[in-house]
Structure formats: structure tokens, C-alpha cells
Amino acid sequence: MECAEELATLSICSCASRLKLLRSLVRDAASLAGLGDDDVDAVVLSVNEACTNIMQHAYRMDPGGRIEVTLLDDGDALVVRLRDYAEPVDPAAVYVRDLEELRPGGLGLHLISSLMDEYGFLDPPAGGGNLFQMKKYTARDRGRS
Amino acid sequence: MTFAVQDSNGFAVVQLCGEIDLRNSPEARKLILTSLKKQKHVMVDLSAVEYIDSSGVASLVEGFQYARANDLEFGLLGVSEAAMNVLRLARLDQVFPIYDSLDDRLSHGG
Numbered sequence: 262m263e264c265a266e267e268l269a270t271l272s273i274c275s276c277a278s279r280l281k282l283l284r285s286l287v288r289d290a291a292s293l294a295g296l297g298d299d300d301v302d303a304v305v306l307s308v309n310e311a312c313t314n315i316m317q318h319a320y321r322m323d324p325g326g327r328i329e330v331t332l333l334d335d336g337d338a339l340v341v342r343l344r345d346y347a348e349p350v351d352p353a354a355v356y357v358r359d360l361e362e363l364r365p366g367g368l369g370l371h372l373i374s375s376l377m378d379e380y381g382f383l384d385p386p387a388g389g390g391n392l393f394q395m396k397k398y399t400a401r402d403r404g405r406s
Numbered sequence: 407m408t409f410a411v412q413d414s415n416g417f418a419v420v421q422l423c424g425e426i427d428l429r430n431s432p433e434a435r436k437l438i439l440t441s442l443k444k445q446k447h448v449m450v451d452l453s454a455v456e457y458i459d460s461s462g463v464a465s466l467v468e469g470f471q472y473a474r475a476n477d478l479e480f481g482l483l484g485v486s487e488a489a490m491n492v493l494r495l496a497r498l499d500q501v502f503p504i505y506d507s508l509d510d511r512l513s514h515g516g
Contacts, residue, residue: 277429284425284457306492309459313428360497363471365464368496372460375495 265335268293275316275326275345283330284309287341290332294339295399303376304339304397310369311343311393319347319391338378338396346390352382409437414508418445419483423454426462435465442472446479449508453484458492470502479516483507 268290273279287308291301312328320326326347333340357374358367373380379396386392409430410421418441422434441448450466452458466482473480481503485493493499505511 277427280427280429280459281425302491306459309427313459313461316428363467363501365467365471368460368463372492372495 265333265340268332268334268339270332271330273328273330274324275320275322275328276324277313277316280309280312283312287330287332291339291397294332294334296339296397300397300399304341304395307373307376307380307395307397308341308343310372311341311395314369315343315345315347315391315393319345319350334399337400338398341395341397342383343393344386344390346388349385349389350382350391355382409434411437411441413445415512416445417447417449417508417511419449419451419508421451421454422462423456425457426455426465427457427459428461431459431461431465434462435468438465438469439472442469442476442478442480448473448479449481449483449505449511451483452486452489455486455489458489460492460496463492463496463498466502467498479503481505481511483511 269286271283271286273283284305287305288301291304296304308330315328316322326345329344331342355370357371360371373395377395378398381394383392383394409423412419412421420437420441426434438448438450450469470480483505484507485504490499
């Protein structure tokens with residue numbers, strides 16, 4: 262991890278109008294990290310979902326909130342970290358729901374769990390808020406080229 | 407982003423297009439539910455959808471549930487590959503009635 266190369270960092274307000282900009286950056290960064298097209302799509306959707314969760318649940322749609330997204334290439338994986346400054350989330354309260362139960366909400370984490378190789382909250386950062394990390398392995402894609 | 411509704415053969419067809427995310431999914435939800443309150447048969451055309459996230463999918467689920475609870479018809483038309491990929495991940499491709507087009511739906515009768 263100490264050799265991780267930072268690909269990009271984006272700081273956005275908690276405003277849904279910024280999601281398209283975020284997806285564009287993530288798409289380019291994931292390609293730069295060597296991911297194939299399907300994996301790029303998977304990362305783009307997962308980051309969108311994680312950010313949407315922060316906007317809806319952590320900041321409760323308050324556009325004054327701030328979200329910092331960092332994309333790293335650690336040599337084996339594309340690492341995405343999303344940092345917010347909202348009230349700390351209890352990781353135990355965040356779980357993938359049963360899809361047999363048909364309801365509109367709660368799909369985001371299911372999509373992340375289906376699409377990413379690793380995901381979860383890291384230790385709360387100094388200064389409060391939350392730090393959520395996801396990984397998509399890249400070594401497999403590099404081996405093909 | 408502005409979505410459209412067209413009335414055709416007794417159906418309201420809600421046409422979504424472009425990228426559906428938290429920014430415009432409330433508009434999609436409102437349009438779908440409003441159409442269901444006016445029309446017994448509502449189809450959502452996803453053929454021009456380039457991207458859809460869970461908030462957009464949630465709008466479709468709400469429409470489906472409202473229709474089921476009120477004895478109305480709700481279905482999807484011409485689902486784009488991008489949208490179908492997300493519906494499959496959410497395991498909703500087997501839940502929503504899906505047709506190639508309105509003609510396809512009409513050919514099924516009912």
C-alpha cells in the first residue's frame with residue numbers, strides 16, 4: 262500500500278448534480294489503472310452508488326456536505342476511498358439486504374457487493390466523518406494485455 | 407433532462423433517456439406515478455437510457471409496486487443493454503414485465 266500511486270482526487274459538494282462529473286473522472290481513472298471495459302463500468306456504478314448513499318443517508322440530501330473521492334492504483338487493485346464529514350456511521354447497521362424483498366431502497370450496497378472485490382468502512386478518520394473504501398483487482402486485466 | 411409521456415393505443419409510454427441518477431430519478435418517479443394515476447396501462451421505455459443507477463431502478467420498483475397494489479399494468483419497453491445489466495444485478499429482470507416495444511406488448515394481448 263505504501264507504493265500506491267494516486268490517480269485522481271475530487272472534492273465535491275453533496276449535490277446530485279455532481280454525480281455525472283464524478284462518473285466521468287472515475288471512468289478515466291479506472292481505464293488508466295488498466296481495468297477492462299466491464300470492470301470499468303462496475304467501478305463507475307459502485308462509486309456512484311457509494312456517493313449516492315452518502316448524499317442520501319449520511320448528509321440527508323444537505324448540499325452543504327462535502328465528499329472527497331480519491332482513486333489509487335496500489336499495483337494490484339484500483340482503490341477508491343470516499344471520505345465524508347457527516348455523523349459517524351455504525352458499520353454494523355450497513356448491510357446488504359435480501360433481494361427477495363421487493364422494495365425501492367437499499368439496492369446500492371447490493372450492487373457494490375456484487376461488483377467490487379472488496380468494500381467496507383476503514384477506521385474513522387481524524388476530524389470525524391466516515392471513510393469508505395472499495396477495491397477492484399487489476400492484476401488479472403493487466404495479465405491479458 | 408426532460409422526460410416525455412406519450413399516449414398510444416390506450417397505453418401511457420413514459421420515455422426515459424440519457425443518464426438516470428439521483429439528480430433526475432425523482433422526476434422519473436413522479437412521471438411514472440402520475441401516469442399510473444391517469445392511465446390503467448403504463449409502459450416505461452428504456453431504449454434510450456445510457457446509464458441508470460439504483461435511484462433510477464427504485465423509481466421503476468415504485469411504479470411496479472403501485473401498479474400491482476392498484477390492479478394496473480406496468481412494464482418496460484426496449485430495455486437498453488446498460489439498463490438491463492443493472493436490472494440483472496438487482497435481480498429485477500425476472501420481476502418486471504419486459505417487451506421489445508409497444509407493438510410487442512400489444513401482440514401479447516390482454
